[in-house]
Amino acid sequence: MDSYLLKYKYAKVFAPASVSNVGPGFDVLGFALEEPGDYIEVKVTDKPGVSIKKITGDGGKLSHDAERNTASFAALSFMNFIKADFGIEMTINKRMPFASGLGSSAASAVGGVFAVNALLQNKLPNEELIMHALEGEKIASGNSLHADNVGPALYGGFVIARSIFPIDIIKIPFPEELACLIVYPHIEIKTEEARRILPDMVTRTNAVKQSAHAASLIAGIMLKDYRLMGRSMTDFIAEPLRAKLIPMYNDLKSFLLQYGAVSFNISGSGPTMFSFFDNPEVLKDTAPKLRKFLKQMSIETDVYITKVNNQGPKIIQVK
Numbered sequence: 523m524d525s526y527l528l529k530y531k532y533a534k535v536f537a538p539a540s541v542s543n544v545g546p547g548f549d550v551l552g553f554a555l556e557e558p559g560d561y562i563e564v565k566v567t568d569k570p571g572v573s574i575k576k577i578t579g580d581g582g583k584l585s586h587d588a589e590r591n592t593a594s595f596a597a598l599s600f601m602n603f604i605k606a607d608f609g610i611e612m613t614i615n616k617r618m619p620f621a622s623g624l625g626s627s628a629a630s631a632v633g634g635v636f637a638v639n640a641l642l643q644n645k646l647p648n649e650e651l652i653m654h655a656l657e658g659e660k661i662a663s664g665n666s667l668h669a670d671n672v673g674p675a676l677y678g679g680f681v682i683a684r685s686i687f688p689i690d691i692i693k694i695p696f697p698e699e700l701a702c703l704i705v706y707p708h709i710e711i712k713t714e715e716a717r718r719i720l721p722d723m724v725t726r727t728n729a730v731k732q733s734a735h736a737a738s739l740i741a742g743i744m745l746k747d748y749r750l751m752g753r754s755m756t757d758f759i760a761e762p763l764r765a766k767l768i769p770m771y772n773d774l775k776s777f778l779l780q781y782g783a784v785s786f787n788i789s790g791s792g793p794t795m796f797s798f799f800d801n802p803e804v805l806k807d808t809a810p811k812l813r814k815f816l817k818q819m820s821i822e823t824d825v826y827i828t829k830v831n832n833q834g835p836k837i838i839q840v841k
Protein backbone atom coordinates (compact mmCIF):
# COMPACT_ATOMS: atom_id res chain seq x y z
CA MET A 523 0.00 0.00 0.00
CA ASP A 524 1.74 3.14 -1.24
CA SER A 525 -0.61 5.96 -0.51
CA TYR A 526 1.01 9.33 0.06
CA LEU A 527 -1.92 10.18 2.37
CA LEU A 528 -1.36 7.36 4.81
CA LYS A 529 0.84 7.05 7.85
CA TYR A 530 -0.70 3.86 9.23
CA LYS A 531 -2.45 0.78 7.87
CA TYR A 532 -4.63 0.04 10.88
CA ALA A 533 -6.42 2.09 13.51
CA LYS A 534 -8.70 1.25 16.41
CA VAL A 535 -10.62 4.10 18.01
CA PHE A 536 -13.23 4.70 20.69
CA ALA A 537 -16.06 7.19 20.15
CA PRO A 538 -18.21 8.19 23.12
CA ALA A 539 -21.91 8.30 23.86
CA SER A 540 -23.33 11.74 24.51
CA VAL A 541 -26.23 13.50 26.18
CA SER A 542 -27.96 15.95 23.87
CA ASN A 543 -30.48 18.74 24.53
CA VAL A 544 -29.38 18.95 28.19
CA GLY A 545 -32.71 20.35 29.38
CA PRO A 546 -33.50 23.60 27.58
CA GLY A 547 -30.81 23.27 24.88
CA PHE A 548 -33.08 21.43 22.45
CA ASP A 549 -31.02 20.48 19.36
CA VAL A 550 -28.16 22.79 20.39
CA LEU A 551 -26.50 21.65 23.60
CA GLY A 552 -24.72 18.37 24.37
CA PHE A 553 -21.91 16.77 26.30
CA ALA A 554 -19.80 13.65 25.84
CA LEU A 555 -19.65 10.77 28.33
CA GLU A 556 -16.68 8.72 29.51
CA GLU A 557 -18.75 5.60 28.87
CA PRO A 558 -20.42 3.87 27.10
CA GLY A 559 -19.28 4.21 23.48
CA ASP A 560 -18.35 2.39 20.28
CA TYR A 561 -15.10 0.82 19.12
CA ILE A 562 -14.29 1.07 15.43
CA GLU A 563 -11.36 -0.60 13.66
CA VAL A 564 -10.21 0.20 10.14
CA LYS A 565 -7.70 -1.71 8.06
CA VAL A 566 -6.31 -0.31 4.84
CA THR A 567 -7.01 -2.31 1.69
CA ASP A 568 -6.10 -1.88 -1.96
CA LYS A 569 -9.74 -2.11 -2.97
CA PRO A 570 -11.16 1.43 -3.05
CA GLY A 571 -14.11 2.40 -0.85
CA VAL A 572 -15.31 0.97 2.44
CA SER A 573 -16.40 -2.54 3.22
CA ILE A 574 -17.76 -3.78 6.52
CA LYS A 575 -15.96 -6.86 7.76
CA LYS A 576 -17.82 -7.45 11.00
CA ILE A 577 -20.32 -5.84 13.36
CA THR A 578 -20.66 -6.98 16.95
CA GLY A 579 -22.89 -5.85 19.81
CA ASP A 580 -25.75 -4.75 17.55
CA GLY A 581 -27.94 -7.83 17.87
CA GLY A 582 -27.95 -8.09 14.08
CA LYS A 583 -29.72 -4.75 13.68
CA LEU A 584 -27.16 -2.79 11.67
CA SER A 585 -26.69 -2.90 7.91
CA HIS A 586 -23.50 -4.43 6.51
CA ASP A 587 -24.03 -2.36 3.37
CA ALA A 588 -21.40 0.41 3.64
CA GLU A 589 -23.77 2.92 2.03
CA ARG A 590 -26.43 2.25 4.64
CA ASN A 591 -24.39 2.06 7.79
CA THR A 592 -23.74 5.17 9.86
CA ALA A 593 -20.06 4.49 10.64
CA SER A 594 -19.02 3.35 7.17
CA PHE A 595 -21.01 6.00 5.33
CA ALA A 596 -19.41 8.75 7.43
CA ALA A 597 -15.98 7.25 6.71
CA LEU A 598 -16.81 7.04 3.01
CA SER A 599 -17.93 10.66 2.88
CA PHE A 600 -14.65 11.71 4.51
CA MET A 601 -12.58 9.49 2.20
CA ASN A 602 -14.26 10.97 -0.87
CA PHE A 603 -13.51 14.44 0.50
CA ILE A 604 -9.79 13.72 0.87
CA LYS A 605 -9.77 11.86 -2.48
CA ALA A 606 -8.51 8.73 -0.75
CA ASP A 607 -6.30 6.57 -2.94
CA PHE A 608 -6.91 3.63 -0.62
CA GLY A 609 -9.81 1.60 0.69
CA ILE A 610 -10.70 0.35 4.16
CA GLU A 611 -12.25 -2.67 5.78
CA MET A 612 -14.19 -1.73 8.91
CA THR A 613 -15.07 -3.61 12.09
CA ILE A 614 -17.71 -2.07 14.35
CA ASN A 615 -18.12 -3.06 17.95
CA LYS A 616 -21.25 -1.42 19.38
CA ARG A 617 -21.03 -1.10 23.11
CA MET A 618 -24.12 0.94 23.66
CA PRO A 619 -27.86 0.58 23.17
CA PHE A 620 -29.83 1.80 20.14
CA ALA A 621 -32.70 4.25 20.24
CA SER A 622 -31.71 5.02 23.81
CA GLY A 623 -31.09 8.78 23.69
CA LEU A 624 -27.37 8.31 24.20
CA GLY A 625 -26.27 9.30 20.71
CA SER A 626 -25.52 5.79 19.47
CA SER A 627 -25.56 6.70 15.77
CA ALA A 628 -23.49 9.83 16.42
CA ALA A 629 -20.86 7.74 18.23
CA SER A 630 -20.64 5.36 15.26
CA ALA A 631 -20.48 8.19 12.73
CA VAL A 632 -17.80 10.03 14.69
CA GLY A 633 -15.90 6.76 15.18
CA GLY A 634 -15.91 6.04 11.43
CA VAL A 635 -14.52 9.44 10.47
CA PHE A 636 -12.11 9.62 13.39
CA ALA A 637 -10.69 6.17 12.60
CA VAL A 638 -9.92 7.14 8.99
CA ASN A 639 -8.38 10.41 10.18
CA ALA A 640 -6.17 8.43 12.58
CA LEU A 641 -4.61 6.66 9.57
CA LEU A 642 -3.50 9.86 7.85
CA GLN A 643 -0.11 11.56 7.60
CA ASN A 644 -1.78 14.94 7.95
CA LYS A 645 -4.77 14.69 10.23
CA LEU A 646 -7.62 17.05 9.59
CA PRO A 647 -9.11 19.20 12.37
CA ASN A 648 -12.57 18.59 13.83
CA GLU A 649 -14.01 21.46 11.76
CA GLU A 650 -13.24 19.41 8.64
CA LEU A 651 -14.45 16.11 10.08
CA ILE A 652 -17.79 17.07 11.53
CA MET A 653 -19.81 17.43 8.31
CA HIS A 654 -18.84 13.88 7.34
CA ALA A 655 -19.91 12.55 10.72
CA LEU A 656 -23.22 14.38 10.26
CA GLU A 657 -23.60 12.78 6.82
CA GLY A 658 -23.24 9.40 8.51
CA GLU A 659 -25.69 10.22 11.29
CA LYS A 660 -28.28 11.22 8.67
CA ILE A 661 -28.60 7.53 7.77
CA ALA A 662 -30.03 6.83 11.20
CA SER A 663 -31.85 10.02 12.00
CA GLY A 664 -33.44 10.90 8.65
CA ASN A 665 -33.26 14.37 7.25
CA SER A 666 -33.53 16.43 10.37
CA LEU A 667 -29.91 17.38 10.97
CA HIS A 668 -28.87 18.36 14.46
CA ALA A 669 -25.31 18.38 15.80
CA ASP A 670 -26.01 18.12 19.52
CA ASN A 671 -24.73 14.50 19.64
CA VAL A 672 -22.14 14.49 16.86
CA GLY A 673 -20.70 17.78 18.18
CA PRO A 674 -19.88 16.57 21.71
CA ALA A 675 -18.96 13.05 20.53
CA LEU A 676 -16.31 14.60 18.26
CA TYR A 677 -15.14 17.63 20.25
CA GLY A 678 -15.58 16.19 23.74
CA GLY A 679 -16.77 18.20 26.73
CA PHE A 680 -19.81 20.49 26.59
CA VAL A 681 -20.66 22.00 23.23
CA ILE A 682 -23.12 24.43 21.77
CA ALA A 683 -24.09 23.60 18.19
CA ARG A 684 -24.94 27.14 17.11
CA SER A 685 -25.34 26.39 13.42
CA ILE A 686 -24.93 23.56 10.93
CA PHE A 687 -24.78 25.57 7.69
CA PRO A 688 -22.18 26.90 8.18
CA ILE A 689 -21.03 24.58 10.91
CA ASP A 690 -20.31 26.38 14.18
CA ILE A 691 -19.55 24.35 17.29
CA ILE A 692 -18.55 26.13 20.48
CA LYS A 693 -16.91 24.18 23.27
CA ILE A 694 -17.48 25.70 26.69
CA PRO A 695 -15.64 25.19 29.98
CA PHE A 696 -17.42 23.08 32.58
CA PRO A 697 -16.74 22.01 36.18
CA GLU A 698 -14.28 19.12 35.92
CA GLU A 699 -15.63 17.42 39.02
CA LEU A 700 -19.16 17.32 37.62
CA ALA A 701 -20.55 13.82 38.07
CA CYS A 702 -23.34 12.48 35.93
CA LEU A 703 -25.79 9.71 36.65
CA ILE A 704 -27.33 8.03 33.64
CA VAL A 705 -30.45 5.88 33.89
CA TYR A 706 -31.29 3.81 30.83
CA PRO A 707 -34.58 1.90 30.94
CA HIS A 708 -34.68 -0.93 28.41
CA ILE A 709 -37.30 0.50 26.11
CA GLU A 710 -36.70 1.89 22.62
CA ILE A 711 -37.74 5.37 21.58
CA LYS A 712 -36.90 6.20 17.98
CA THR A 713 -35.68 9.78 17.56
CA GLU A 714 -37.84 10.22 14.47
CA GLU A 715 -40.96 9.30 16.46
CA ALA A 716 -39.96 11.41 19.46
CA ARG A 717 -39.56 14.37 17.08
CA ARG A 718 -42.88 13.76 15.37
CA ILE A 719 -44.80 14.37 18.59
CA LEU A 720 -43.28 17.83 19.02
CA PRO A 721 -45.17 20.87 17.76
CA ASP A 722 -43.78 22.85 14.80
CA MET A 723 -44.56 26.10 16.57
CA VAL A 724 -43.90 27.21 20.14
CA THR A 725 -45.63 30.05 21.89
CA ARG A 726 -43.77 33.29 22.52
CA THR A 727 -44.01 32.71 26.27
CA ASN A 728 -42.31 29.32 25.92
CA ALA A 729 -39.70 30.65 23.48
CA VAL A 730 -38.75 33.32 26.01
CA LYS A 731 -38.66 30.84 28.90
CA GLN A 732 -36.62 28.35 26.88
CA SER A 733 -33.98 30.88 25.86
CA ALA A 734 -33.82 32.29 29.40
CA HIS A 735 -33.19 28.80 30.76
CA ALA A 736 -30.71 27.81 28.04
CA ALA A 737 -28.73 31.01 28.54
CA SER A 738 -28.69 30.66 32.33
CA LEU A 739 -27.79 26.96 32.09
CA ILE A 740 -24.75 27.84 30.00
CA ALA A 741 -23.84 30.58 32.47
CA GLY A 742 -24.27 28.07 35.32
CA ILE A 743 -21.98 25.54 33.61
CA MET A 744 -19.30 28.12 32.86
CA LEU A 745 -19.52 29.73 36.32
CA LYS A 746 -19.58 26.31 38.03
CA ASP A 747 -22.77 27.40 39.73
CA TYR A 748 -24.60 24.13 40.37
CA ARG A 749 -27.69 25.73 41.86
CA LEU A 750 -28.08 27.86 38.74
CA MET A 751 -27.58 24.78 36.58
CA GLY A 752 -30.25 22.96 38.57
CA ARG A 753 -32.89 25.65 38.31
CA SER A 754 -32.11 26.19 34.62
CA MET A 755 -32.56 22.58 33.56
CA THR A 756 -36.24 22.86 32.55
CA ASP A 757 -37.18 22.22 28.94
CA PHE A 758 -40.44 23.85 27.85
CA ILE A 759 -40.52 22.34 24.36
CA ALA A 760 -39.75 18.62 24.40
CA GLU A 761 -39.75 17.42 28.02
CA PRO A 762 -43.49 17.88 28.73
CA LEU A 763 -44.41 15.71 25.72
CA ARG A 764 -41.56 13.22 25.76
CA ALA A 765 -41.73 12.54 29.52
CA LYS A 766 -45.04 10.78 28.80
CA LEU A 767 -43.17 8.20 26.69
CA ILE A 768 -41.00 7.18 29.64
CA PRO A 769 -43.07 5.14 32.11
CA MET A 770 -41.26 6.06 35.33
CA TYR A 771 -40.17 9.58 34.48
CA ASN A 772 -41.90 11.59 37.20
CA ASP A 773 -41.19 9.04 39.95
CA LEU A 774 -37.52 8.97 39.08
CA LYS A 775 -37.32 12.73 38.87
CA SER A 776 -38.78 13.17 42.36
CA PHE A 777 -36.60 10.38 43.72
CA LEU A 778 -33.31 11.74 42.40
CA LEU A 779 -34.02 15.37 43.27
CA GLN A 780 -34.92 14.24 46.78
CA TYR A 781 -31.61 12.36 47.09
CA GLY A 782 -29.32 15.19 46.16
CA ALA A 783 -29.31 15.42 42.37
CA VAL A 784 -28.77 18.95 41.10
CA SER A 785 -30.91 18.31 38.04
CA PHE A 786 -32.90 15.71 36.17
CA ASN A 787 -33.94 15.57 32.54
CA ILE A 788 -34.21 13.41 29.41
CA SER A 789 -31.04 12.54 27.51
CA GLY A 790 -31.66 13.38 23.84
CA SER A 791 -34.97 11.98 22.71
CA GLY A 792 -35.04 9.42 25.55
CA PRO A 793 -35.72 7.03 27.15
CA THR A 794 -32.38 7.58 28.93
CA MET A 795 -32.47 10.17 31.71
CA PHE A 796 -29.60 11.97 33.38
CA SER A 797 -28.86 13.83 36.59
CA PHE A 798 -25.93 16.00 37.61
CA PHE A 799 -24.45 15.78 41.07
CA ASP A 800 -22.12 18.40 42.50
CA ASN A 801 -20.80 16.01 45.12
CA PRO A 802 -19.45 12.55 44.18
CA GLU A 803 -20.02 11.36 47.77
CA VAL A 804 -23.73 12.14 47.54
CA LEU A 805 -23.88 10.32 44.22
CA LYS A 806 -22.09 7.32 45.76
CA ASP A 807 -24.75 7.20 48.50
CA THR A 808 -27.65 7.72 46.11
CA ALA A 809 -26.68 5.12 43.49
CA PRO A 810 -27.45 2.01 45.64
CA LYS A 811 -30.72 3.59 46.83
CA LEU A 812 -31.61 4.24 43.21
CA ARG A 813 -30.80 0.67 42.18
CA LYS A 814 -33.07 -0.61 44.95
CA PHE A 815 -35.81 1.80 43.85
CA LEU A 816 -35.45 0.67 40.23
CA LYS A 817 -35.80 -2.99 41.21
CA GLN A 818 -39.43 -2.30 42.17
CA MET A 819 -40.11 -1.07 38.63
CA SER A 820 -41.27 -3.47 35.97
CA ILE A 821 -38.68 -2.31 33.40
CA GLU A 822 -35.08 -3.44 33.41
CA THR A 823 -32.67 -0.54 33.78
CA ASP A 824 -28.95 0.19 33.47
CA VAL A 825 -27.33 2.84 35.62
CA TYR A 826 -24.04 4.46 34.66
CA ILE A 827 -22.04 6.84 36.78
CA THR A 828 -19.73 8.80 34.55
CA LYS A 829 -17.87 12.07 34.28
CA VAL A 830 -18.02 14.40 31.32
CA ASN A 831 -15.53 13.22 28.70
CA ASN A 832 -13.49 16.25 27.74
CA GLN A 833 -11.38 14.45 25.16
CA GLY A 834 -14.04 13.07 22.85
CA PRO A 835 -12.97 10.13 20.70
CA LYS A 836 -9.60 8.54 21.28
CA ILE A 837 -7.14 6.43 19.38
CA ILE A 838 -6.72 3.03 21.02
CA GLN A 839 -4.11 1.70 18.58
CA VAL A 840 -2.49 2.56 15.28
CA LYS A 841 0.08 0.53 13.39
Ligand code: HSE
Nearest residue numbers: 542549668713790791
Ligand atom coordinates in the same frame (compact mmCIF):
# COMPACT_ATOMS: atom_id res chain seq x y z
N1 HSE B 1 -31.85 16.92 19.78
C1 HSE B 1 -32.34 15.67 19.32
C2 HSE B 1 -33.77 15.50 19.75
C3 HSE B 1 -31.49 14.60 19.90
O1 HSE B 1 -34.06 15.76 20.91
O2 HSE B 1 -34.61 15.10 18.95
C4 HSE B 1 -31.82 13.22 19.43
O3 HSE B 1 -31.09 12.91 18.28
